[in-house]
Amino acid sequence: MKALTWHGRRDVRVDDVPDPRIEQPTDAIIRVTSSGLCGSDLHLYEVLGPFLDAGDVLGHEPMGIVEEVGAEVGHIRPGDRVVIPFNISCGHCFMCDHGLQTQCETTQVREEGMGAALFGYTRLYGQVPGGQAEYLRVPQAQYGPIKVPQGPDDDRFLFLSDVLPTAWQAVQYAEIPDGGSVAVIGLGPIGEMATRIAQHLGAGQVIGLDLVPERLARSGAHGVHTIDVSAVDSVPEAVRELSNGRGPDAVIDAVGMEAHGAPGGKLAHTLAGLMPDAITRKVMETAGVDRLSAFSTAVEIVRRGGTISLSGVYGGTADPLNMLQIFDKQLTLRMGQANVKRWIDDILPLLTGPDDPLGVEGFATHHVPLTEAPAAYETFQKKEDGAFKVVFKP
Ligand SMILES: NC(=O)c1ccc[n+]([C@@H]2O[C@H](COP(=O)([O-])OP(=O)(O)OC[C@H]3O[C@@H](n4cnc5c(N)ncnc54)[C@H](O)[C@@H]3O)[C@@H](O)[C@H]2O)c1
Numbered sequence: 001m002k003a004l005t006w007h008g009r010r011d012v013r014v015d016d017v018p019d020p021r022i023e024q025p026t027d028a029i030i031r032v033t034s035s036g037l038c039g040s041d042l043h044l045y046e047v048l049g050p051f052l053d054a055g056d057v058l059g060h061e062p063m064g065i066v067e068e069v070g071a072e073v074g075h076i077r078p079g080d081r082v083v084i085p086f087n088i089s090c091g092h093c094f095m096c097d098h099g100l101q102t103q104c105e106t107t108q109v110r111e112e113g114m115g116a117a118l119f120g121y122t123r124l125y126g127q128v129p130g131g132q133a134e135y136l137r138v139p140q141a142q143y144g145p146i147k148v149p150q151g152p153d154d155d156r157f158l159f160l161s162d163v164l165p166t167a168w169q170a171v172q173y174a175e176i177p178d179g180g181s182v183a184v185i186g187l188g189p190i191g192e193m194a195t196r197i198a199q200h201l202g203a204g205q206v207i208g209l210d211l212v213p214e215r216l217a218r219s220g221a222h223g224v225h226t227i228d229v230s231a232v233d234s235v236p237e238a239v240r241e242l243s244n245g246r247g248p249d250a251v252i253d254a255v256g257m258e259a260h261g262a263p264g265g266k267l268a269h270t271l272a273g274l275m276p277d278a279i280t281r282k283v284m285e286t287a288g289v290d291r292l293s294a295f296s297t298a299v300e301i302v303r304r305g306g307t308i309s310l311s312g313v314y315g316g317t318a319d320p321l322n323m324l325q326i327f328d329k330q331l332t333l334r335m336g337q338a339n340v341k342r343w344i345d346d347i348l349p350l351l352t353g354p355d356d357p358l359g360v361e362g363f364a365t366h367h368v369p370l371t372e373a374p375a376a377y378e379t380f381q382k383k384e385d386g387a388f389k390v391v392f393k394p
């Protein structure tokens, strides 16, 4: 089959790789009909190379049609239409029972000291072949796949794999008081969806920060009060002006480790791309530094006693944090990968009615054949051609 494979920094290719097959009685094979490209994939494209091997298949936002199931898979059958959560979890361990599917004790990557395995996301997360491919082997398929109705376009349901539950969790973790305010830093797919969900769940004021004009305009078009961080003298002042001089009740960081405007981290990331993998892995595991500008902005702008919810991915182990301010302002921090299955029952009803309250139709800007994926990665990274959310059609 054809699959999108990683070969080096900013080097992904469409290769022929062996068709996946059932290996465990809990596996399923799906024929992929749509597969999202995510801001998280850009970290693989740019800075996480030391944790990848040439030929690794990327992609963690797939949906498709079930081709075959193992003997222990009961809830789906060949022909069913399914969305696959980006994290792989068993549904019956202590962590899954507590709604912490990202920490699943059956799939935890213990050799690396990490949580649940993810599709297409480095050896840290189990080096599981991903879903930007024609076919996908789905481990733990007795639990993971989300069955969705036939009929509407894939885009109605595709974002259940990652964007919707990630943004939903970001808003839940932000604990915005009734009618309260939230600022969302980063208006990519995750941040913009978080603004829509916050509005839907009754936030009184939603502020959005980014620096890409099309992205600011998109959020502005559905009632978000946007701030272009590259055009104001002081971001904290601009935010406080909108929120009683006090700052918003909650801040969501939907940027993560590759934020613009943090030269130190940039240098560390560039060095990581130049040294041999074995050495860089050690350096990143013991002294890695993130570009912290988005998180630092969050600490600065949130009101005293407020909550910061991080959905942007961080991976540094030696990040210099402003503990004085975090402690003195008495902040609450919540973060992590999205526990996808935990939120599906809340979200799915919003996707099946005629009114599409979260605007999933029209959310993606680009639908491209898998064979054009390498160019799409580049366009998406450079944020050219209005690329906001790219969906591959294998
Ligand atoms: N927690 C999870 O489960 C989960 C799931 C999916 C994605 N993510 C992470 O969420 C983040 C966002 O994902 P995405 O797909 O929306 O990515 P994206 O790269 O499309 O969006 C990031 C946005 O942040 C903006 N930005 C960069 N620096 C900024 C700054 N200093 N201030 C304000 N805005 C800034 C960029 O212009 C861009 O629009 C990524 O870090 C991704 O890895 C986490």
Ligand SMILES: [Zn+2]
Pocket (backbone or CB within 6 Å): 037, 038, 039, 040, 041, 060, 061, 086, 162, 163
């Ligand atoms: Zn994703």
Ligand SMILES: [Zn+2]
Pocket (backbone or CB within 6 Å): 089, 090, 091, 092, 093, 094, 095, 096, 103, 104, 105, 106, 107
């Ligand atoms: Zn589990």
